[in-house]
Amino acid sequence: MIRKEEIEHIAWLARVALREDEKDLFEQQLSSILDYFAVLDEADTTDVEPTYHVIGITDVVREDEPKEALSQPEVLRNAPKKEQGYFKSPRIL
């Protein structure tokens, strides 16, 4: 069971503003989904290592050689707001 306050807290952590009706809908839907996920509690995973990488390779690295970067216009091309070569961001506080 996930409560509305928790959903609000998670929505803030995720930086996705939710409308009131969305919060209500999610409270019901997410609760039933999480109830379904509880089936995992039945799985016996004593002494089982988690699988982070299913193919299990290691040691992939590259040489320290600089290569050409994107040009400034390419970098800024999709920027909704820009100024003098910078991306323009809302104020922090």
Added chain:
Amino acid sequence: MDVKIGLECHAQLLTQSKLFCSCSTDYHNAEPNTHVCATCLGLPGALPVVNERAIRYGIKVALALGCTIQPKVIFYRKNYYYPDLPRGFQITQYEFPIAFNGLVRIESDGGKEREIRIKRVHMEEDPGRLVYRGTIDTATYSLVDYNRSGIPLVEIVTEPDLKSPKEARIFLGKLRSILEYLGVFEGDLEGAMRVDANISLKGGERAEVKNISSYKGVEKALSFEITRQKNLLRRGLTVQQETRHYDETRGVTLSLRTKEFEHDYRYFPEPDLVPIRISNRIEEIRREIPELPDEKKLRFIAQYSLTMEHANALTFDRHIADFYEVVASKIDPKLSATWIADVLKGELNYRSISMREASKRISPDDFVAMLRYLKKGVITERGATEIIREMLDSGGKPEEILRSKGLASIGSDEIEKAIHAVIKENEAAVKDYKAGKKEALNFLVGQVMKHTRGTADPKEVRAMLTRKIDGEI
């Protein structure tokens, strides 16, 4: 006052390319957003690939700090949001840092030897850079430059063993020294070292101070914090556990509203990268570590019979130490020590240039040549200083400067002539001296020095002047 300070130092590593992409790291004077690719810009679909040299450098740092190295390294995502963080997460290390449990020895206030424990050393990428029109709390918008995004950082975290802002500054100096010795760091580059500090008084709550980017800044920020916290306690208020932002210009720390900075980083292993085993590289890298500052200092004292002060001054900066050793191999080590640690260093500080820069103008052989002139009496001490200054400011060889500036010390005949002239022109002063005013002699010596344009040996001048005047009595 029971003060506990811990530092988190982020040092940029001198690799050619960034940590997770091949963009050049040579961004310091570049136009914004010109050293950026799909990966460090966080474009959707772009993937990271680890820079091997960065890992080697990280291991080197960890070894030099006496740490225990982990068998493998796993990168994690640290999820938070800030405009300078293009992916909405930073790739860093969490459960498997490169190393932990190290030690740095410093000479604290009053020469006391202290051991500062290193909690952990790990690697992570630098975020981009925010430029405010104004300051963080007054700006109406920010500008973002991602040139710095992805630069490899080594993060060195200390235990809260530092007991004063001054100690913190000394520690940073030592750390810088060690990193430069390893050849993985250049402290002169802007923003190369950034520090977050944790400080608490009397076992109270910790305040974290972020955004400190200079050595002086550390001392200032922490001093300000101690005062601020003391004031709160005196008024019976509690110190909140919070994050504060250091404003370099105003020299104050500002509270960043806690909600925005409440973090649940939700660390999990970076799925786009695989673990990197490092135990097999350790011995090889250990052999690459040069003699470090502490060892070098002790060796200098023993090998060159130097004082502790001189040894310290000469070994802080590797470039100076190397310069000294070449010079000392060719001419009197003790003389060399004085002239490098006291005079040359002073001239460098005055001009705010580093030895590394100065080496472009002045070579060890030049310095040796100058010291030889001095030893032979061809030039006076003042002349020697003149030559050093000229070499630093305009280059040139000691021999040329000697000639062009007429710095060769003059013989007794010349001094006689000068004394004769000065005595004639300054009868009043001579009278004063004869009457018992000793300061008048200083004045006369000064006049002779002026007359000979500093090429006379002041001691000799004084002796000859006194003999002459006294002799006339």
Added chain:
Amino acid sequence: MVTALEVVEGIKSGNISCEELLLQIYERIERSELNCFITLNKEAAVREAREVDKRREEEEYRRKKLLGVPVAVKDSISTRGIQTTCASKILTGYVPPFDATVVAALKKEGAIIVGKTNMDEFCMGSSTETSYYGPTKNPHDLTRVPGGSSGGSAAAVSAGETILALGSDTGGSIRCPASFCGIVGLKPTYGFVSRYGLIAYANSLEQIGPMASTVTDTALLLEIVSAKDEQDSTQIKIQNNASTNYCFSWLNGTRNEREEIKGMTIGVPKEFIEGSSPEVERSVWDAIHKYEDLGATYGEISMRNLKYALASYYIIAMSEASSNLARFDGLRYGLRTGKDEDWHTTFSRIRSEGFGEEVKRRIILGTYALSAGYYGKYYLKALKVRTLIKNEFEEALKTYDILAMPTMPFVAFKLGERIKDPLSLYLADVNTVSVNLAGVPSLSIPCGVSHGLPIGLQLVGKHFEEDELLKAAFVYEQNIP
């Protein structure tokens, strides 16, 4: 509809005009009600086609393996200079400055990009109904879904609006629409195809894969896009051209596939068959018996941990997704509406406006599963269960050469039927997600029809043995009545 191999052959011999082929395709697209495409590349494609016709006799052109073949690319795959949206409002107008590695590989071999296909928003869905651009319709029945999330690609191949297509598969997103639309779709072994340029949904689960109307076309496309790529740290750098070489040798008659299939052992996990509708079950058993006729043997097996697969899959996928989608903040690209307030408020509002409901749901669940206090119970637990499932597949594949089961438990459902109940949509993936957890390769091939709606047979193979899968699929394809 002509196959890719026939197109290449025809263009090189001058029997097919590339320009005419492309014009035909665009005409079909323009008349279509299916809504397969989000963005079309018509001007450039026709120009390139003309170029191909002109230069087809040049040495350099004759060497190209996909010369003039029209390929549709799922809109989650980056294409330089062509809008790439992931079917989301938040990426409206985003034009990547780079090609995904698979796209560069296609271009190098002379393929022509038709356009970017419709999909579930950020690959989150099994029906292509969560797209900001409206659903794609199933060519076999316009009132039904084509499957998802690569619904646009599957429908386009099925309807002749392209010859080849690329999709991506995180939990069934290639195989499901291939099954519902009656085409061939293959999810490669995890780490076989480079993910560079694929807009990430769940990095540890997904692969780009080929979709086509025949097995040999599928094999050809797989060979081209599996080019080794230094930019993807999770890709295995092994050479494996067994896939196409195998298929071509059958075509040339230099191998006898019927001989090779004899003695092949097929495992049939009962858990997969049990949940299916009667028509699907019947069709799949018919296919398995066909293999028996051809000399293979089968055995029923039980994979007990499969009941945890959906929960494990969704937790892992949603967790990774919640982090992958954090970059969409309107600062460097994408949606930026309204007045800028402070960073955190503006950012939250943009994401609220730009993401669809399903995406928001998964971001919330994923953030929750990773958050302090829940990480152990959800994310870490799911990863441990993943180990159990992976081991179980590896065990089963030690005893059997391949596994066979239905791709989907039912045929295409009606548009709007399941979208209001997210959990019911998640449950539709029951046969496909476990494969992604184990990282093994899998394909779907049409094996029957029920009331005009296609049914898919899913074959699963050992890690990096795509050639065995393709061989089995090819033999079946050649021998169905």
